[in-house]
Amino acid sequence: MAGAPIPIAFVTSGESIMTTIAVSGASGKTGWRVVQEAIARGQAVRALLRPGSQVPEGLQGAEIVRLELCFQTPTGSARR
Numbered sequence: 001m002a003g004a005p006i007p008i009a010f011v012t013s014g015e016s017i018m019t020t021i022a023v024s025g026a027s028g029k030t031g032w033r034v035v036q037e038a039i040a041r042g043q044a045v046r047a048l049l050r051p052g053s054q055v056p057e058g059l060q061g062a063e064i065v066r067l068e069l070c071f072q073t074p075t076g077s078a079r080r
Contacts, residue, residue, distance in 0.1 A: 027053040032056055045061070051066045051068060
């Protein structure tokens with residue numbers, strides 16, 4: 001069936017699967033809201049923040065990870 005979602009795992013009665021959601025930009029407006037919603041829904045959350053970012057209020061319950069997702073060359077241009 002075209003466009004049908006692909007199941008990642010099957011859960012039978014009485015079983016549960018715990019997943020951790022990683023959210024980059026968790027100190028920004030959108031990322032912060034995604035973290036809040038995931039925590040409210042009972043999900044385990046790993047909040048990814050840049051090393052120099054302040055941890056905003058409201059991320060209690062999330063695992064805070066400081067991570068630089070890209071690096072700069074000596075000339076200052078970003079590399080992927």
